[in-house]
Amino acid sequence: MSTNTHLAATLAALLGPQGWLSGADANAYSRDWLDRYGATPLGVARPASTEQVAAVVAACHAAGVPVTPQGGNTGLCGGAVLEQPGGVILSLSRMTKIARPDPAAASIEVEAGVVLAALHETLAEDGLIFPMHLGAEGSAQIGGLIATNAGGSHALRYGMMQDLVLGLEVVLPDGQIWNGLRAVQKDNAGYQLRRLFCGAEGTLGVVTRAVLKLYPAPRIRATALLALPDVPSLLAFGKRLRADAGEFISGLEFFCDLGLDMALRHVHGLTYPLTERAPWYLLVEMTAGSPLVPLDALFEATLTAGLETGEVLDGVLAVNETQRAALWRLREEQPEGQRLEGPQLKHDVSVPPGLLDRFIAQACELCEHMLPGVRVNPFGHLGDGNTHFNLSPPLNAPGFGDLAPELGREIGALASALGGSFAAEHGLGRAKVSLADALRATPERALMAAIKQAIDPAQLMNPGAVLHTPGTNFAND
Structure with missing residues (x-):
């Protein structure tokens, strides 16, 4: 029996028919939201508890098979699907428990598969809010929002997802469980590990539960x-x-x-x-x-x-x-309006808010120079300088030809030159790894690689996301 066949049998026995999907049943999980990335998985694991997550990750680690954690799969950078065939997609969609909020601590403990809109509805009964809002809140899951360090429309006042997380429970790449579920704001007992996993996009472990910060509902x-x-x-x-x-x-x-x-x-x-x-x-x-x-x-x-x-x-x-x-x-x-208009290029950038006018003017000028008649649709968050600098092709043009990569590089380079970022709130996923290598200094990328190597030396947690994983081929039999 091949390694993959044995692993599939092990996971099927562990998770049962509702918890292990393969073949055509796995298709709905295998491609990203924009249908740009994804490879055929060995199967989709749908554990119902932290212990089952740990067992899945440990089994994959022992078999040398990569794992890609997946929340609502609403990301725009391809970070929640496989880069190469043969790996396991680990969906948190069955882990949806929401504990009672703690008004004294202004916090709540939730499992990673809780959909953001469901959390909002639950808290409405208690006069409390979790102040994260974004267009995909009807499908985005808490674990995915943490993994991508989501921003949203209220970040100006309440901060990014990392600012709203008090504690985490994470399954590490070898299957160990780190329990950092501490409902306190002040915890300076060493490195701030919870922040390490915010924005790691599943490359360092699997977020399974979180303690989130709450606020009184506005009156x-x-x-x-x-x-x-x-x-x-x-x-x-x-x-x-x-x-x-x-x-x-x-x-x-x-x-x-x-x-x-x-x-x-x-x-x-x-x-x-x-x-x-x-x-x-x-x-x-x-x-x-x-x-x-x-x-x-x-x-x-x-x-x-x-x-x-x-x-x-x-x-x-x-x-x-x-x-x-x-x-x-x-x-x-x-x-949605721009999607229904036709082909588009999405760019998620940020600059210091006071330079937003300069960025938009210069970015529009360079795009018009590269593709005359291109239609530019900047929108976003004025208070934090985050702009979704999206492009539609010229009227009656079928698309962008072969200019898409160059447009992305030039827009990202301009944002970086102005002291901003080419990846403001959507993360790197698979779409922006090469851009990160080109636009971020070697010491910064080397630090990320060193952290990845220290925590996941086998390079099995979501390989190819955030960082290149050279020389790997996981489609083994």
């Missing part, structure tokens, strides 16, 4: 959509808002008229609430835990100042939850 909100003439006005008014009401801002999202036009044209149910269209838009949300805070008055005073200086052309303030949700949809449906 009042002020949400508005503003029309602005240009990117410098976006920056100026964003600076004004942060100076006047920084402690209350939970969302500061921008997009352009091209992106709005594609969303309105292709996505059902969207409504534009202003009289005239504008070159740029800013979605502002402020929240407070006390109804005594005069958010509407505070925002209206700042808006008046912005109108007087010409930073703002027009705006509308949501008066109820239905209107608020409609305004947020205009921002959240930007990716």
